Amino acid sequence: MFKELVELGRDLEAQGKLPPVGFYSYTEPIRWVVHIWPGPPLKVWLEEVELNIPRPFDGRTSAIRAHPLADEAGYALGADKQKKGLDKRAAEKHRVFRELLEKFLRSSLVCDPALREAAGWVTEVLEKGLVQGDPRFGEVQSKDWVSFMPEEGPLAGQHLFAHPEVRTFWVVEAQERSAQLDKQGQPIKGECAVCGSFGPLLEKIPLKVKLFSAAPIHSVNADAFVSYLAGRDAFKKGHLGLCFACGDTASRAFNYLSEHPWHRKNLLRDKNKADCLANQIAVYWLKAPAPLQVEDKPIELEDLLNSLGSLMLEELTQKKVQVPPADLAQLDRLLELPWKPGAAGLRLDAYAFYLGVLSPNVGRIALREWFSVSLEVLKENLRHYLQALTLVSPRGDESRPVSIATLAEALDSPEPNFTRSLLRAAYLGYRPSAGLLVKAVPRLRVLWTKGKRDRPDEERQRLEHIQALTALLKLGISYGKEDAVNMEELDFRRCSPPYLCGRLLAVLEEAQQRAANFKLNTTLVDRFYGTASTAPASVFGNLLRLSTLAHLPKVGREVNLMVEEILSRLDEVGGFPRTLNLSQQAEFALGFYHQRAYFRATKGKGKTNESNQNQGGETDEQQV
Incomplete structure (x- = not known):
């Protein structure tokens, strides 16, 4: 990160955006x-x-x-x-x-x-x-x-x-004042780790950097990265060997990023503890050796950077909006267009995206993550990530991806590793952490079983969190797979038992609601979602008997045909599973969500010919 900060600082100084070294x-x-x-x-x-x-x-x-x-x-x-x-x-x-x-x-x-x-x-x-x-x-x-x-x-x-x-x-003069001294009081000299020049090496960088409070920046205290500048007790004295010019330039560039709303996002913040390690701040920038063109038209690098950072919308509790956020759908569209350098002889991999996730602590700053990725690779990584996160809304009226800040709020977890796992998936193309499913599946179960909220704002937030968590489950089970696009909305072809069980629960709930003219505040989902999503075989028999006697006779042909179709497919794949593991529970949740969104999208629009969805796989009579 030091090398990239120094390069950035030199570029900014040449543009007149930073003062000279030592100023x-x-x-x-x-x-x-x-x-x-x-x-x-x-x-x-x-x-x-x-x-x-x-x-x-x-x-x-x-x-x-x-x-x-x-x-x-x-x-x-x-x-x-x-x-x-x-x-x-x-x-x-x-x-x-x-x-x-x-x-x-x-x-x-x-x-x-x-x-x-x-x-x-x-x-x-x-x-x-x-x-x-x-x-x-x-x-x-x-x-x-x-x-x-x-x-x-x-x-x-x-x-x-x-x-x-x-x-x-x-x-x-400033380098002499800041130099590390030996036991005889003479400056320790060596090669700067960034520029390679030989001379006095810094004990500390005079200019402190600012996240919430000011602190000096140093190298990582790990044996593999130290220069033994201050001795062999590397764990405690792991200074990176830097000259004054590089150390000062890195600090000035860091402060420029930290103070600029285009280059900083507060991912997680404890407003009561500014210097707490739980706080996570992202600083990011582009390396652009020449202008960039998108679909043969020049694009402002600030606009591109704003779009690339839109995944990291600041924590939702923050009311102050410093810059207009780029829409994730806009980023999605941008990724589908061709990008190319605006100068001859350059390739897209000559451009780079840099991102550091940092946490403040008393007297120091911890670097949690460091990403360095070419724009060529980044473009594909983001495209796959957004594709895996795109999900139809609870109303079934639109499909859109979800920002990392929304996902973090929906998870309602103080665990900072979740956010960083999502950043790695988005920008580096890493598979999302399995721990995300461990947290998201039970959290989503709670939101479904607690039922509808009385206050409109609370119900709106519940549905937003449900969509975010379901999108997170989709990310976990579909990332890097070809069917990520098919799983954005209801997939009539999907014959996975967990997915079919989730669909069936949503159909039975719809039958219950239609039988009561949609006057129910509490449905069978509130009581049975937990068991149905973990042990389907133990509960669906009773649910089907109840629905056959009390609900299905009152709702007409459409819902009855849908129940028959799902049961027929379940029979073909071995019937109701006895238990579902974590990833299968995620697929159950996805099927349930998809089917519910489908009902809300088609409500009041008449029957939809399912044969069109199945591309000839069903008869014309099966209309849902």
């Missing part, structure tokens, strides 16, 4: 600019401004460490005035600032004579205390940021700290 966009603006005329006589003018531009950064908190040619007034000018009292460390801060300025002037990295001359003017201004003679100096607070600007020569009107050679000097 940071502070919340506090530059409040004062010291304008310098070399003379003679040497003159200054203190101008009050409000400039929000990136400045040097080394993660300074309470330690006294200066930045070159731009810093707080306590450092740059020795100003000690504060809102409450005086800054007692202002003199020490100013001494450190001037020492860094002298080090800068001695550095072999400073080759521009105009820069060296202008920095010399700053030194002379500070030695003579000229700024303190400005009538506005009394307004300067110790925490106000100050910059220096020459008003003559090649650099006139430019902030000196923004000069390229100042940036180069600062990277070297």
Whole structure:
């Protein structure tokens, strides 16, 4: 992940979307600019401004460490005035600032004579205390940021700290401050794991990254991945060997992703515990060496990324919508169109999709998952995944896939591995975890047996969860199989005993409802779904006798023919199973759901000729 973050950071910096290495966009603006005329006589003018531009950064908190040619007034000018009292460390801060300025002037990295001359003017201004003679100096607070600007020569009107050679000097200086030291106090040197350059290796990255709170990023604490930078106690000290430039670039790129709504999704979040490992946040982005075309038309990469991330709609309890979510059906349609690079000589596998799932913890961030997949492979993976998740609605009026956030809410489980299993299936093409069926089957059983809710909003949510859980079961039993499309809605050809048993229970419930003119709030499903879905042979005999006596004589020919057709097929495949295993219970649930949705879709539309569905497999008299 570090390598990909560094590549992203360099691209963003080249586009002007990130500050340079070692620079940071502070919340506090530059409040004062010291304008310098070399003379003679040497003159200054203190101008009050409000400039929000990136400045040097080394993660300074309470330690006294200066930045070159731009810093707080306590450092740059020795100003000690504060809102409450005086800054007692202002003199020490100013001494450190001037020492860094002298080090800068001695550095072999400073080759521009105009820069060296202008920095010399700053030194002379500070030695003579000229700024303190400005009538506005009394307004300067110790925490106000100050910059220096020459008003003559090649650099006139430019902030000196923004000069390229100042940036180069600062990277070297910041690397020295952040280096891991040996027992003799010397920097440990080695090859950077990302760029391969030889030099001091970081002890820690100064710029922290933000999920909910700030923390530094480090390498994985596993023996297989460490450089033994801090010794052989790898489990505790598994730092990845990075140079300052790569570590800082990775952190800046990470923060860009984390702060950008196009690149971040909160998959699971405990709002009472921001630094809890149960929280899961996805950050994702595209590697695109050239524009991309879909069906010979250019597509904005932001739009494509929004579509690819639509599977991960944020947790449904979050009310604030930051960006318009892409519709999953829209993504499904997009996947059916041809994609190709917008530049000659490129293949689709040169484009990549990256995704990391992270969890915050006190003082660190844990990387739970890392996906790196070419767009060519990703396109097929997503197509198969959405195909396996697409299911007709409970009303039978439309078929659509379900987002991972909806699936997670329907599962009602704090287990974070379920969400990550779905992400692996969607983006990497892995088979869904068997644990999803273990959780979804009993959860769905509870929703069916508790029956219809009195409040409309609660009933609507129950049906949404039923659809999501049934889609999850379909994913578990049909992913990667050819019949995934056929299982989107009622499949009249399917002769699997569990599927037929599920259909039969739905038909018997329909007969009960029709016999009572749909005035029942409680049906046989509330009482018998659990047993019928686990041990069909033990319950269907009694249900058929009850229905034959009380319900079927009142409902006409359509439902009776359907019962006969299902029983005939069950006889052909060996009758009612004694017990059903977990995957068979999932297939039972699918048959039950399909048949129910079919009834609701055809309600009030007259009889439907089942022979059309069976493509000649049944007689014309069998109309359902």
